[in-house]
Amino acid sequence: MKRIRWGILSTGKIAGSFTEDIKHVPDAEVVAVGSRNQATADAFGNKHNIPNRHSSYRDLANDPDVDVIYIATPHVFHAENSILCMNAKKAVLCEKAFCIHAGEAEKMIQTARKNNVFLMEALTTRHFPVIHQVLGWIADGLIGDVRIVQADRCIRGDFSMEDRALNSELGGGSLLDLGIYVIGFSSMIFGGPPNKATGFGFIGDQGSDEQGASLLEYEHGALAVLTFALRTATVNDAYIYGTEGYIKIPDLFAVPNKATLHVDGQNIIDFEEPILGNGLHYQVKEVHRCLREGLLESPRMPLKESLQIMETMDTIRAPWDLKYPNDSTHIL
Ligand SMILES: NC(=O)c1ccc[n+]([C@@H]2O[C@H](COP(=O)([O-])OP(=O)(O)OC[C@H]3O[C@@H](n4cnc5c(N)ncnc54)[C@H](OP(=O)(O)O)[C@@H]3O)[C@@H](O)[C@H]2O)c1
Incomplete structure (x- = not known):
């Protein structure tokens, strides 16, 4: 079976754990990493034996060797990073929380649909x-x-x-x-x-x-x-x-x-x-199942549900004295 080729966007803690856990999925291959600078991309690439190392997220998004990109940046960047990759026609698995607010979630979902690409929030628990x-x-x-x-x-x-x-x-x-x-x-x-x-x-x-x-x-x-x-x-x-x-x-x-x-x-x-490793490979298996079946979203983690969860979180925190740089809240 042809392997599904992964790119890792960012080089932080969970990106490392994910890259280790993906080894438990036989038809997965990590072929590329993208970081904000070459040195960290190279260090991560050396550590995890990844051939393509990019000094920007944009270069990773445009890497023709990559089928699907795992986004593991801080929450404020999830929407921007996911949209960049989907506009480059890459499937995306985006870390939780999906983004900052429901308006961003809507834009991510629209971008997935416009480009006809797969998108899923990496809410790992439900795949165990x-x-x-x-x-x-x-x-x-x-x-x-x-x-x-x-x-x-x-x-x-x-x-x-x-x-x-x-x-x-x-x-x-x-x-x-x-x-x-x-x-x-x-x-x-x-x-x-x-x-x-x-x-x-x-x-x-x-x-x-x-x-x-x-x-x-x-x-x-x-x-x-x-x-x-x-x-x-x-x-x-x-x-x-x-x-x-x-x-x-x-x-x-x-x-x-x-x-x-x-x-x-x-x-x-x-x-x-x-559990093998950190258990992050169960969600990778779900992404593979969906990609192989031609699904653009996972029935186990539908996009509508990611949007609804963001709406619930917007509602919960609306009265709090809390603002993010790219903030706006939708109330249920
Ligand atoms: N599923 C899970 O079990 C699990 C567990 C922990 C965290 N998470 C999620 O994974 C995401 C990342 O968490 P983490 O703990 O791995 O974070 P982290 O160690 O801080 O790593 C985040 C990475 O994002 C990149 N980045 C881009 N812009 C940045 C900025 N302005 N400041 C800092 N880093 C920036 C950096 O990579 P470069 O320098 O290479 O660009 C950095 O290494 C979060 O969404 C978190 O909720 C999930």
């Missing part, structure tokens, strides 16, 4: 085998109607302004960085956007939200109760409570290797699946 099993249990009615989702994605980091994590100029903050995991999880479980979305966010010295919580309401009063934080660690479990039982995905639920089904207070089934 454990999640496929959890969705199967729910679809089979084993926990009845889903009424409450609880999930936490909170870490303790000592971030400086150089780090993108809390730097609002780079689109930092707990909502876009980690809230995306719990909001994306809730969206996947309920299969659509909430009817109402609210949340608190604490804006710290670096001008971005250090921590927050969100309450989402879905049809028939179903709820999601979610937290996200960058300076305070919690246990990062997720629970899905139904009328007949519940499912627990233990810490770290966003990178899941286990789930337990409980019915009538009994632990009925444990499902476990060890």
Whole structure:
């Protein structure tokens, strides 16, 4: 089978992990990297054995050897970088959060459609085998109607302004960085956007939200109760409570290797699946499946859902004293 050729846009932490994990996909090949300067492109290329090294993202986008580009820059650049690559007729896998606000998401989706190219948000969690099993249990009615989702994605980091994590100029903050995991999880479980979305966010010295919580309401009063934080660690479990039982995905639920089904207070089934590397290759397999089937978006991570998640996040943070350089919020 002809290999699918990847380009890596940027040379930061997750770009390195992704480039390692992609080795678990036999029909994938990383052929190019693009950085803002030649030295970092060369260093990354040497480390990961990548032949084509570009000193600009534009040159990477125009590399004729590349089929699909993985975008791993800070959040404020996701829309611009994705649009650059799609206009060069490249398929794109763009890191989470998809972008800064729903208006940018709309532009990204329009650009994908105009160029007839594949686009997907790299919200990795839903591509893990454990999640496929959890969705199967729910679809089979084993926990009845889903009424409450609880999930936490909170870490303790000592971030400086150089780090993108809390730097609002780079689109930092707990909502876009980690809230995306719990909001994306809730969206996947309920299969659509909430009817109402609210949340608190604490804006710290670096001008971005250090921590927050969100309450989402879905049809028939179903709820999601979610937290996200960058300076305070919690246990990062997720629970899905139904009328007949519940499912627990233990810490770290966003990178899941286990789930337990409980019915009538009994632990009925444990499902476990060890993770290779960081587990970032599951989403690569999904991109390959879509490309080989001629799909322009993934049914597991549809573009409409990425847009709806951005709208939910816009709504949650609209009352907060938080502004990004390329900001604008859409309220549900
Ligand atoms: N899926 C996951 O598990 C996961 C985990 C962590 C992060 N992420 C996401 O991946 C993205 C990158 O996160 P990261 O932790 O890898 O970030 P990072 O280590 O800070 O790397 C970001 C890279 O973006 C490029 N860049 C372009 N403009 C920049 C600017 N003005 N300032 C700083 N860097 C700039 C740089 O590459 P060059 O110098 O080569 O241009 C830099 O190395 C974010 O969207 C984040 O949310 C995902």
